[in-house]
Amino acid sequence: MTVVGVLVGNPKPTSRTLQAALAIRAALGGTEGPVIDLGEFATELFDYTSVRVERAIEEVRNVDVLVVASPTYKATYTGLLKAFLDRFGAGSLRGKTAVPLLVAASDRHALAVEVHLKPVLVEIGLSVPGPGLFLNESVFATGLDEAVAALLKDAQ
Secondary structure, three states: OOEEEEEEOOOOOOOHHHHHHHHHHHHHOOEEEEEEEHHHHHHHOOOOOOHHHHHHHHHHHOOOEEEEEEEOEOOEOOHHHHHHHOOOOOOOOOOOEEEEEEEEOOHHHOOHHHHHHHHHHHHOOOEOOOOOEEEEOOHHHHOHHHHHHHHHHHHO
16 A cells, blocks of 8 residues: 655644645545644654654654645745755655645735645655645635645546
């Protein structure tokens, strides 16, 4: 069975970005893999002796599919997510698939997932077979599961 993990680059632990990523994972199906919420150990990301960061890196290496989610800050993904992704060398995640997701307050940022997040995922070897996913924050008030279902249907 396909193992689907979640990587969230929101500095705030247990964020709405995490909720959205978990909803995407649930809609994709497969075996639930690790959930890596970088906000839980943000201060350790630049500590190259951190056992927790090393464990998270290994967890990423052991999934088949990785939902990579971030809020949109200054028209791109967070520096927190970038700091973690920089731990992977070019092509080091070849053979894995990514589902990039950005969440933002304005639809003006909808292209950021394609322009900024998707290219860095490809650089580290992840296959991104479909379009990057974008959710407007308003879906948290109007129905996250319905928005995710529509988003995945449109992405096919």
